[in-house]
Amino acid sequence: MTEQVVVTLPADVQHTDQSGFVWTFLDSAAEPERVEVGALVVAGDADEPFLARVVDIIDGPGARSIVHLDVVGLPEQAIEELRHAHLLPQ
Amino acid sequence: MTPFWWVRGWPLTVDGLLRNADATGHRFSRAGEPFSAVSAEVTVGEWTLESILSGPRLRTRSRYAAVSVQALADAGFESLPTFLAPHYSVTLETYTAERAERILEVLGDVLANPYTSGGPSDRTSRRDPSR
Numbered sequence: 001m002t003e004q005v006v007v008t009l010p011a012d013v014q015h016t017d018q019s020g021f022v023w024t025f026l027d028s029a030a031e032p033e034r035v036e037v038g039a040l041v042v043a044g045d046a047d048e049p050f051l052a053r054v055v056d057i058i059d060g061p062g063a064r065s066i067v068h069l070d071v072v073g074l075p076e077q078a079i080e081e082l083r084h085a086h087l088l089p090q
Numbered sequence: 091m092t093p094f095w096w097v098r099g100w101p102l103t104v105d106g107l108l109r110n111a112d113a114t115g116h117r118f119s120r121a122g123e124p125f126s127a128v129s130a131e132v133t134v135g136e137w138t139l140e141s142i143l144s145g146p147r148l149r150t151r152s153r154y155a156a157v158s159v160q161a162l163a164d165a166g167f168e169s170l171p172t173f174l175a176p177h178y179s180v181t182l183e184t185y186t187a188e189r190a191e192r193i194l195e196v197l198g199d200v201l202a203n204p205y206t207s208g209g210p211s212d213r214t215s216r217r218d219p220s221r
Contacts (some may be wrong), residue, residue, distance in 0.1 A: 012110045013147045014099060014129045017117075020174045022147065025113060046099050052106045061117055069183040074206075 008034050019068055021055050026065035050085040093158040097142050099132040099151030111182050126177035133153040137176040144205035152206045155197035165196045
């Protein structure tokens with residue numbers, strides 16, 4: 001049985017704004033305290049998550065915070081690289 | 091004349107499109123009304139289908155669909171250049187599942203993205219690409 005993927009920050013990878021970065025609402029995160037500037041997070045949705053770096057968190061409409069994300073790649077890529085570096089079991 | 095292609099990656103589902111449009115409508119407005127629109131990318135200027143699919147965002151999508159902007163217009167959808175190229179938005183004048191379903195119909199077949207990082211994965215092949 002495969003464990004359910006837990007996405008830190010739900011986002012749509014094609015949802016960009018004038019910054020050129022992907023944006024999403026911070027309040028969509030189940031654990032918003034995990035989302036801070038510079039953090040590497042699993043974003044997207046459980047079906048096709050992606051890795052992203054939190055660029056900034058700005059004020060949005062209705063006192064909602066907006067998170068900008070720089071897309072890093074796929075989780076599988078990070079796992080493969082960490083394995084290559086022997087930072088994860090082979 | 092080469093048609094402009096409107097390219098949308100997964101999620102290509104009614105829920106996925108409505109989530110996208112809902113978030114846009116909560117952040118942006120147009121003519122004083124919530125701007126409910128679905129984000130995608132269009133082959134404009136130097137942007138080709140290949141460069142979009144292999145770009146930093148779409149290469150994380152194992153599946154995508156593409157349709158000419160003209161076909162979208164023929165189906166009654168307004169397509170607007172928004173923010174930085176190649177970002178485009180297709181407006182949902184009526185924010186309903188039926189309109190989202192109609193976009194999916196116009197988009198047609200869901201295709202495998204040959205540029206997905208690392209190539210097609212087992213995860214992709216196991217998934218049901220149906221809507």
